[in-house]
Amino acid sequence: MTASYETHEYDVLIIGAGGAGLRAAIEALAHGATVGVVCKSLLGKAHTVMAEGGVAAAMANVDPKDNWQVHFRDTMLGGKKLNNWRMAQLHAMEAPDRIRELEQWGALFDRTDKGEILQRAFGGHTYKRLCHVGDRTGLEMIRTLQDRGVQMGFDVFMECTVTKLLRDGDRVAGAFAYWRESGRFVVFKAKSIVIATGGIGKAWKVTSNSWECTGDGMALAYEAGAELMDMECIQFHPTGMVWPPGVRGILVTEAVRGEGGILRNKNGERFMEKYDPKRLELSTRDVVARSIYTEVREGRGSEHGGAYLDISHKPAEYVKRKLPSMYHQFKELADVDITAGPMEVGPTCHYVMGGIKVDGETTATSLPGLFAAGEAAAGMHGANRLGGNSLSDLLVFGRRAGLAAAANAKKVGMPTIDPAQIEQAEREALAPFQLTGGENPYTIHQDLQDTMQNLVGIFRNEEDLNKALIELAKLRERAAHAKVEGSRLFNPGWHLAFDLRAMLAVSEAVTKSAIARKESRGGHARIDYPNYDPVWEKKHNVIVKQGNQMARNEWPSPEIPEELQGILAEDSK
Amino acid sequence: MAEATLRVFRGGPEGGGATDYKVEVTPGMVVLDAIHSIQAHQAPDLAVRWNCKAAKCGSCSAEVNGKPRLMCKTRMDSLPLDQPITVYPIKSFPLLKDLVTDVSWNYKVNKKIQPFTPKPNVEWKMYQKDIDRAQEFRKCIECFLCQNVCHVLREHDLHDHFGGPRFFVRSAGLEMHPLDGADRIPMLREELGIGYCNITKCCTEVCPEDIHITDNAIIPLKERVVDRFYDPLTMLFRKFSGK
Numbered sequence: 114m115t116a117s118y119e120t121h122e123y124d125v126l127i128i129g130a131g132g133a134g135l136r137a138a139i140e141a142l143a144h145g146a147t148v149g150v151v152c153k154s155l156l157g158k159a160h161t162v163m164a165e166g167g168v169a170a171a172m173a174n175v176d177p178k179d180n181w182q183v184h185f186r187d188t189m190l191g192g193k194k195l196n197n198w199r200m201a202q203l204h205a206m207e208a209p210d211r212i213r214e215l216e217q218w219g220a221l222f223d224r225t226d227k228g229e230i231l232q233r234a235f236g237g238h239t240y241k242r243l244c245h246v247g248d249r250t251g252l253e254m255i256r257t258l259q260d261r262g263v264q265m266g267f268d269v270f271m272e273c274t275v276t277k278l279l280r281d282g283d284r285v286a287g288a289f290a291y292w293r294e295s296g297r298f299v300v301f302k303a304k305s306i307v308i309a310t311g312g313i314g315k316a317w318k319v320t321s322n323s324w325e326c327t328g329d330g331m332a333l334a335y336e337a338g339a340e341l342m343d344m345e346c347i348q349f350h351p352t353g354m355v356w357p358p359g360v361r362g363i364l365v366t367e368a369v370r371g372e373g374g375i376l377r378n379k380n381g382e383r384f385m386e387k388y389d390p391k392r393l394e395l396s397t398r399d400v401v402a403r404s405i406y407t408e409v410r411e412g413r414g415s416e417h418g419g420a421y422l423d424i425s426h427k428p429a430e431y432v433k434r435k436l437p438s439m440y441h442q443f444k445e446l447a448d449v450d451i452t453a454g455p456m457e458v459g460p461t462c463h464y465v466m467g468g469i470k471v472d473g474e475t476t477a478t479s480l481p482g483l484f485a486a487g488e489a490a491a492g493m494h495g496a497n498r499l500g501g502n503s504l505s506d507l508l509v510f511g512r513r514a515g516l517a518a519a520a521n522a523k524k525v526g527m528p529t530i531d532p533a534q535i536e537q538a539e540r541e542a543l544a545p546f547q548l549t550g551g552e553n554p555y556t557i558h559q560d561l562q563d564t565m566q567n568l569v570g571i572f573r574n575e576e577d578l579n580k581a582l583i584e585l586a587k588l589r590e591r592a593a594h595a596k597v598e599g600s601r602l603f604n605p606g607w608h609l610a611f612d613l614r615a616m617l618a619v620s621e622a623v624t625k626s627a628i629a630r631k632e633s634r635g636g637h638a639r640i641d642y643p644n645y646d647p648v649w650e651k652k653h654n655v656i657v658k659q660g661n662q663m664a665r666n667e668w669p670s671p672e673i674p675e676e677l678q679g680i681l682a683e684d685s686k
Numbered sequence: 687m688a689e690a691t692l693r694v695f696r697g698g699p700e701g702g703g704a705t706d707y708k709v710e711v712t713p714g715m716v717v718l719d720a721i722h723s724i725q726a727h728q729a730p731d732l733a734v735r736w737n738c739k740a741a742k743c744g745s746c747s748a749e750v751n752g753k754p755r756l757m758c759k760t761r762m763d764s765l766p767l768d769q770p771i772t773v774y775p776i777k778s779f780p781l782l783k784d785l786v787t788d789v790s791w792n793y794k795v796n797k798k799i800q801p802f803t804p805k806p807n808v809e810w811k812m813y814q815k816d817i818d819r820a821q822e823f824r825k826c827i828e829c830f831l832c833q834n835v836c837h838v839l840r841e842h843d844l845h846d847h848f849g850g851p852r853f854f855v856r857s858a859g860l861e862m863h864p865l866d867g868a869d870r871i872p873m874l875r876e877e878l879g880i881g882y883c884n885i886t887k888c889c890t891e892v893c894p895e896d897i898h899i900t901d902n903a904i905i906p907l908k909e910r911v912v913d914r915f916y917d918p919l920t921m922l923f924r925k926f927s928g929k
Contacts, residue, residue: 221824356713
């Protein structure tokens with residue numbers, strides 16, 4: 114095989130073109146950097162496009178009492194105080210400006226009677242805080258950012274997958290990638306790299322995530338020597354579709370509950386009265402997901418093993434206007450008219466609060482020159498994310514990542530890349546074609562999904578988690594021998610072989626961290642340790658590569674300053 | 687359990703043909719599920735674009751039994767299973783491999799459109815009734831099915847002179863934004879060639895987002911072009927004012 118690849122140089126290379134990546138690109142361009150954006154799909158198709166219910170910002174358009182302090186407190190309490198306090202603070206303070214900016218770039222949010230941006234209620238938010246466009250908020254955001262970025266002039270490498278980060282000594286120097294279409298290789302040299310690759314939902318069987326969410330960025334950063342944090346904190350969204358089987362896991366927006374939807378079990382009981390009598394359906398996601406799961410486990414589930422979610426008490430026209438895509442989704446995919454009767458819903462793997470460990474101000478990772486933002490980064494959401502806080506996270510920390518990456522690029526020179534690194538990356542990329550007799554990567558992926566679903570799911574215990582580690586080791590061995598048929602031209606089997614490697618590494622990090630955290634907190638629920646442990650409120654699991662081993666360390670949470678502690682102590686409302 | 691035969695196009699620019707695959711049909715299954723099942727068990731290198739499988743991203747456009755559809759929204763039980771279900775790539779764009787086509791032309795056309803440009807000293811207030819129109823156009827998920835069925839592109843291949851329904855929709859969303867101050871009417875006439883559209887409404891019929899492409903976007907834009915360039919009074923005014 115001849116060594117052949119094209120090379121591109123940028124001040125700032127951004128991996129991932131969802132909300133965080135695009136917002137980072139815009140900011141880096143605004144500060145004079147040359148910017149390349151590389152993404153696995155076509156531009157505008159990233160997972161952000163699926164976000165539905167809204168973007169959280171304390172604009173106080175509907176509830177005048179809202180302010181950043183309350184948003185900060187809601188975020189920290191929702192995250193069970195495992196959040197990086199500085200990120201939660203910056204996020205709450207800056208989100209309103211980021212929304213106004215989007216509006217000034219052409220986004221059209223739904224309006225109040227006074228002509229302001231309309232805001233709706235969501236779980237865990239004290240006030241009506243989610244700016245939205247019906248139930249297609251993510252589409253509006255990604256289109257706005259995409260148009261803005263294209264106008265400002267970044268280079269986009271669409272349908273291009275990064276398989277390895279390259280280093281120059283102790284700093285990041287570039288990335289090795291391949292074009293999905295042709296299978297040809299690309300080498301990027303960059304002074305700064307921003308990882309904005311999203312989450313890891315595809316490691317689970319029932320998930321709301323698109324095919325792209327395979328933990329690539331986390332695995333790339335880990336392999337290059339950066340740290341991962343809070344990986345045990347996985348969010349199972351309470352309401353995914355459960356029937357028919359083909360649609361299992363597809364998201365049912367929290368806006369259904371925000372607009373007044375009621376959850377009932379098969380006996381018609383409004384079971385949230387039992388689990389969170391104060392907030393009911395608008396409790397935080399971790400609580401609602403576990404409540405539905407418990408109802409099902411105790412025999413009170415709906416016909417196909419979920420709960421009933423009903424919005425049909427609202428006028429049909431209102432439902433169709435505020436939740437148009439939910440109306441169509443159920444009508445077309447499940448033969449259910451949600452204006453006339455309840456939908457069946459159940460938990461679905463939705464989001465990872467953990468990710469690459471970053472500095473709260475700059476999004477810098479422990480590897481010089483490498484930054485991370487959005488779902489790929491850890492800290493902002495602690496142990497449980499509030500609905501709507503992800504879209505605002507993308508904007509706030511996407512911008513900060515672009516800013517810091519551009520500033521770094523001004524300080525450092527263009528790195529040099531040892532050709533031996535590139536040759537090795539090539540060899541690794543082509544290895545699956547050389548194998549004979551190995552397995553089809555699809556089979557291994559299905560087995561991984563079963564393992565994570567059954568053993569590292571919504572409720573966990575030590576025995577299952579240990580079993581999962583053993584299974585993951587076997588899967589890694591099988592994946593190392595996965596065989597790819599056909600040519601390098603747009604070959605999904607080959608593509609999956611890379612995704613699988615990333616998913617396996619990240620799944621191991623999740624499982625190792627889950628074993629260590631011997632308590633229940635937010636998205637990490639242990640049957641064998643059902644309560645909070647105050648000791649674990651003050652520390653984090655950190656995963657790092659040592660030699661060829663995955664090592665776990667503990668990192669103490671930075672002390673929360675007194676004035677912010679005061680905000681946390683205040684009663685809400 | 688019922689079984690279906692999918693007759694899927696396999697091949698590339700040099701040629702190809704249909705291959706039959708048998709797939710077990712499960713309740714609620716959509717065509718994209720069937721394609722995934724083929725990938726997992728029979729043809730791991732079968733190329734297909736998809737992302738969300740929830741009709742939100744517009745990636746999985748194809749021609750199913752000859753009709754342009756999103757595969758993720760096409761239920762197997764809505765198709766006759768006693769004959770093979772044909773799945774072909776969309777026709778208006780160059781084929782890359784199997785079900786994947788080169789849609790990069792669309793991204794080039796998009797760049798011709800002047801982005802949102804706020805009026806000077808604008809106050810950032812808007813009322814719902816004033817944005818309803820533009821919001822309809824912003825529902826577009828860029829599946830490009832409208833581009834695929836448009837005669838001007840599909841039969842006449844006027845890609846160099848015509849923007850296609852998708853970009854009239856985008857232009858309409860900007861032109862009807864209450865705070866936008868740019869003028870895209872000359873661009874619509876000259877660069878996007880809106881005059882080529884003879885309002886057959888094929889685009890509207892295939893839109894998975896039910897955007898009234900022809901009635902709400904194209905016709906009003908055509909009217910603006912006509913008012914500007916062909917209205918006798920305006921023409922006279924232009925002649926004398928030199929504008």
